[in-house]
Amino acid sequence: MSKPFFTVYCLIIYAFLLAPIAVVVIASFNAGAFLTFPPQGLSFRWYLVFFNNEVFMRAIRTSLWIATLTMVISGIIGTMAAMFYVTHAGKLKETVRVAMLAPLLLPEVLTAISLLFFVYSVGLGTQNLVGMIVGHVLITLPFVFINVSASMESYDPAWSLAAQSLGAGRFTRFRRIMLPLIKPGVIGGCLFAFIISFDVFTISFMLKGVGMSTLPIQLFDYLRTNFTPEAAAVSTCSIVLTMAVVVISEKVLGLRIHRF
Amino acid sequence: QQKTLVVPTLGGVWEQYWRSTVGPAFTKQTGAAVTLDVGNGRVWGANLRAAGAAKPPYSMVMTNEVFASGLRKEGFFEKLDLTKLSNYNDLYPLAKKTDGWGAIGAVSPIGIGYRTDLVKTKPKSWKDLWNNPEFKGKIGLYNFANSAGKMELLLFSKIFGKDQYDVDAGFAALQKLGSVIQVDFNMSTGLASGEIVVAPFDFGEIARLRRQGLPVDCVIPEEGMFMFDQTINILANAPEKELAYQYANFLLSPEVQGMMMKEFFISPTNSKVVVPADLKVDVPVSGADMDKILTWDWNFVNEKQGELAERWAKTIK
Amino acid sequence: MIVPPRKRFEPLLLIAPAAILLGVFLVLPYLNIVVMSFRMPGQGTPYGPGFTLGNYGKFFSDFFYVQQVINTLWIGFLTTFICLVLGYPVALQLARGASAFRALGYALVLSPLLVGIVIRSYGWTILLGNNGIINRTLTGWGLIDGPLPLMYNALGIIIALVHVFLPFMILPIMSAIQGIDPSLEAAARSLGASKVTSFRRITLPLSLPGIQAGCILVFVLSLSAYVTPSLIGGLRVKTMAVTVVDALIDTFQWPFGSALALMLSVTGAIFVVIFGRLTVMKWKA
Amino acid sequence: MTEVSIEKLTKDYGQGPAVNSISIRIAEGEFISLLGPSGCGKTTTLKMIAGFEDATAGAIRFDGRDVVHVPVEKRDIGMVFQNYALFPHMTVEKNLAFGLEMRKLPKDEIRTRIAKVLDMVQLTGYSERYPRQLSGGQQQRVALARALVIEPKILLLDEPLANLDAKLREEMRVFIRDLQRRVGITTVYVTHDQAEAMTMSDRVVVMFGGRIAQIGTPSDIYERPANLEVAEFVGQVNIIRGKVGNRVVSTAFGDVPVNGDFADGAELMLALRPEAVELLPINSGATGAPAKVLSSYYSGSLVDYRLELATGAVVNVQTFPRTRFADGDQVLVHAPADRFWPLGTVA
Amino acid sequence: MTEVSIEKLTKDYGQGPAVNSISIRIAEGEFISLLGPSGCGKTTTLKMIAGFEDATAGAIRFDGRDVVHVPVEKRDIGMVFQNYALFPHMTVEKNLAFGLEMRKLPKDEIRTRIAKVLDMVQLTGYSERYPRQLSGGQQQRVALARALVIEPKILLLDEPLANLDAKLREEMRVFIRDLQRRVGITTVYVTHDQAEAMTMSDRVVVMFGGRIAQIGTPSDIYERPANLEVAEFVGQVNIIRGKVGNRVVSTAFGDVPVNGDFADGAELMLALRPEAVELLPINSGATGAPAKVLSSYYSGSLVDYRLELATGAVVNVQTFPRTRFADGDQVLVHAPADRFWPLGTVA
Ligand SMILES: Nc1ncnc2c1ncn2[C@@H]1O[C@H](COP(=O)(O)OP(=O)(O)OP(=O)(O)O)[C@@H](O)[C@H]1O
Ligand SMILES: Nc1ncnc2c1ncn2[C@@H]1O[C@H](COP(=O)(O)OP(=O)(O)OP(=O)(O)O)[C@@H](O)[C@H]1O
């Protein structure tokens, strides 16, 4: 493939990725009362409505908090599982992989329902967030696992051995050698976990605590009865928010390591 | 110590209104705090079933009769203690059809909504969906999962067959309708974008779209209307049964019914509420017209739910 | 082999948290579901008394459901394939390209995930609908007479799924490519391979772990996707996941819904295993 | 200071044993070399001592204690990997600091130790580079420095100088040897270079195909090789044939007395190192067997000749290039009788 | 058959030039070695010839044609990378077949060629192994075989034998040299081993710090080194001082005649290689200067002595271990006058 052709190809894909989102963003500046396109005049009116809507603001805070917690738990458990899978699983490899993918293979609704029954049967109920966070962790775990294990395929075990020979214990080896070298996979997996948790609907819908709400549920409930561009404004803000998380992680953590 | 009632409610504008107005008014009247639990019949039903009838997380639910009737059959609810519901007697007969087990707290009649700018011949009858070529490919229908979808089937069965139970006729009609746009919820965005030009619509929704400037209108079809209902039920083992009754009575009161009418353009179920002239356009159904709203045998639907859903899926294109 | 007990035991600590999590919160709850799939259908209740194989029998005996499995798999394959073809070059560019735009490119790649599914579908309606921007533009230019059917069909579903699943393809491939020593390509060139050949014979096979991960994710995700097919597909194209959701939470047919859902999962698992077998990397330890 | 003892150590990767029941006892502070052809199992042995590979059978003891249960990081070893295994995401300085940080040395000391070792490996000024920005030999020196800077109890070096030039290699040898002696580090040194093994080691272990062929001091190995294979591996050998008669073998070089029980009339093979042979001009008048120069190979300080003797036998001879002979020249060859050793009779 | 000419080639990675304006003209079929200390720019030069690194300045011509725009794969080169760069996902056989497939050779020929080259590098039986299942030296041999099997026009070898033992290395040298001669491949051979450069090459290029110090035949380089640095790099040298008088320098070794314009009374430095010195027992009655053995280093075929002359000067001497002297022994040293060469006067 020639270089200009390649670049154009990539640009087209980026445009494709951006297209429906651009529509939403543009619609959010609609001065009119409807989610229509093209917008009837431009204004920030729906942003003002949104910022003054305590319900949405609270839902965003809840979602951010849950997504962060989910990302941390999933990130840790999933990375550990990936390490096992790549270096220790032996004959169990295929089994481990299918098991780790199970939460994705099983329909989210069914997982949600079975988990709902389970939390009630063990007396946890939905008065707290345990059930919902467990659900989020289950759903996001495969993403961390897959990304981390893919990036570990090119990790040279000799690096760990060298660190070990220099006196580094298990955790130090992981933190100082392996983690920096599989960073793209870990960060990718964690970003997926964060974003998916931020966006997951069915699990939250079924397992949310009584009286609380996450942003997708709030949006869903809102859109059942409201058709104003406020929803687009909310979405635009959530795009900006998560984009910021992505760009900051790239800038601060660096998503590429120079090995060669 | 202040008591707290968990109040299940719909989201969006409903939640906003409950938060800003209904909840505080109830608190003012009774001194009890209110926790809103936003959701819908599906999730409340799932939660109740998971928790079991003995330890429900709610004291009352207000939801579509189609969900309520199932839960009722499974023993979650109790027969209403009418002595605690002073407003029950003032309800239209339509709202009292459950033999004292529930009381309809809100009615949104459903007729035919359409785009006045995109449709030349305005619809008059449900049959126009089949007969008006302008509609072809631009008809919206609720899917079977939605209670409105089930009612579409029963209605068409009734129109094209012997009665609501003649679902063969209903499915045959749906088959003939050709390609339609099915939605699970939110018919409005399709109508606003023009993808849909005609569809079953509740009048309150049309009223709000029209007030927001969309060229839409809605007709009461010759064959009659159906409705989104919201039946109030009290849990047999309610943690706060007293409060639940107080809240139910509060919702059925003329004041609250009137407030909901002004806010959501529902048709009040308390016969003491009079629709003012300036609201007649947005709330076209009230008084004697309430009896023109068709009602359905939900037991029939619930028992045959699986089979009907499957036939629906196989039929609709 | 003389492996000390500690060494045999310690790696298990790595998998323990995941195993406990999955065991307690997935396997145990699902035992209930497996039992459920053998219960009698209810009459106005989620399930009735007694047990039966009928739920599975119904699935296998009715071509309607078999057809759905075919539809679902077909959509899954196409979506996966298209994601791979569209995503690989982007992954390559992100992994090897100039660093200036990487953060931006990365954010762009993730952007489809940043918009809630309902709102995203709204965006697609605006673009692909009969009355949408694309159709209006094409009609406006006189290129077409009537609207192209871009939505409310399998095409629309695939477009929307490809869009939202591309990130799951691109990211694992990107990190796999980053792990390939560029001197291997240099070696291939020195042996007479053109850029294209050295890509095909060296970079591509060495990025297989990433491709494998991406394909599995996308395939599995498209099998179980239901909001996009129902919103974009207008419920005209029947897929398993949509039917499962209908059965489980809309029409409360828990036994049949569970059976359907388990069949869907087993189908997915079978394909994951087959795919794993087909792409086994013998050069790995 | 640790004594390392290996007993019947075996490793099988699945295609037959790579290391086959070897036993070595390495004394405290001893410098031992593993010498052997490519693929004979040197690296595998080293990795088992380090604890990176599990042995298929056998035992490894440090100071008499079985170390199966001791994790690598507790063994206090320093290892140079054949392929370096430098941490690609760390600068040279960070690579070197790693082991010292693990030992919780104060920052100051870490800094001075790194500066010192960088100076020793002649990489002062390279501390901020990443491994990918270094040449092959520079990387190898960093790998060496990283293992040495921690001054471990046991040093395991896998071809640590393979990519260095003669001069640097010489300097590195001295550096390693000095440090090893000063700190008293028990050292296992893997090399394919017999000269290196000879000059550095207290003892040399010669391995072939996963087995130990001989263990001994450098001069043992060179002068009393256990068999022809060892002899040929640690240097060149000529095989000279001759008939036994009267406790003397008559060869093209003249009569060579032999010890040992050889029947008269038996045909015996004698070994002779090329550098044991003296080469003289044909007209020098000295005693010697006449020979013809077939070819010569010049390597700077030395010249290797291939000669054909009157008997038709071909011998290799190595001399200093004080006098040079051209291909085809006639010369005289002579070797002292005590430089021959018997290898056995011809079958 | 290709002539390669390099003109004022320079490469700067950003920290000053790694290769600094070098020019070499390599004749068709010539075997040239790049020799120099670690980090002097050998690999970089090779990579520029191959086309993997863009030169910062300068030109490379194949048969007079500038190759800047010729992609690597069209240059018909064979390259051995210092780190091997074996394809990890291909077996040994597939690695070797790769280049042949690119040349669209028939399957049969590919098979026979691979079998032949595997035999040459002594890896028959390893064809189904993956690189990670090979020892370091085995990997290096596969890398070598992969470059040789395609019989390219230009061969670029970067330390291709660094991990092999002396015996195998010797065999590989012969193999490379034979193939190179037979096919007439223009070859650039990077090595840190001066003996290797000397024995194999038509000409040797000695590099220091990115610059060329000398280009010449092996004996040019060894016997007429351009400067002390080159002399020291390609072998050991002793610096002997002496006063000039009457076109003769009087040194501890006796009087050495010199050519060149040196004023009488000037103090001159003379170079002398250790192997040029003869070592004799003190009581042998031969002529020579007396000296004391300080230390000796035994490396099998050779012994290195450090001696102290009567003047207190220290000299290194290399001899065969025919006669061994102990530390402290008194000996006589002698060197032919023609083995000294002048390095200049003392400042
Ligand atoms: N990618 C790079 N970035 C920066 N500097 C580099 C890079 N590659 C090589 N260098 C530097 O350029 C100089 C020459 O490197 P080169 O690899 O050519 O050396 P060499 O002669 O092959 O050495 P060796 O014998 O150790 O392999 C070295 O000082 C090295 O540190
Ligand atoms: N991971 C492995 N799988 C299978 N065989 C292996 C593996 N590692 C090494 N071997 C084989 O074991 C034998 C010994 O290998 P080892 O690396 O110990 O050799 P070595 O003596 O270090 O050789 P070199 O001098 O070439 O580095 C070799 O024949 C090699 O092919």
Ligand SMILES: NCCCCNCCCN
């Ligand atoms: N927003 C797309 C991510 C959706 C994750 N869904 C998981 C499905 C599990 N069956």
Ligand SMILES: [Mg+2]
């Ligand atoms: Mg080795």
Ligand SMILES: [Mg+2]
């Ligand atoms: Mg190099």
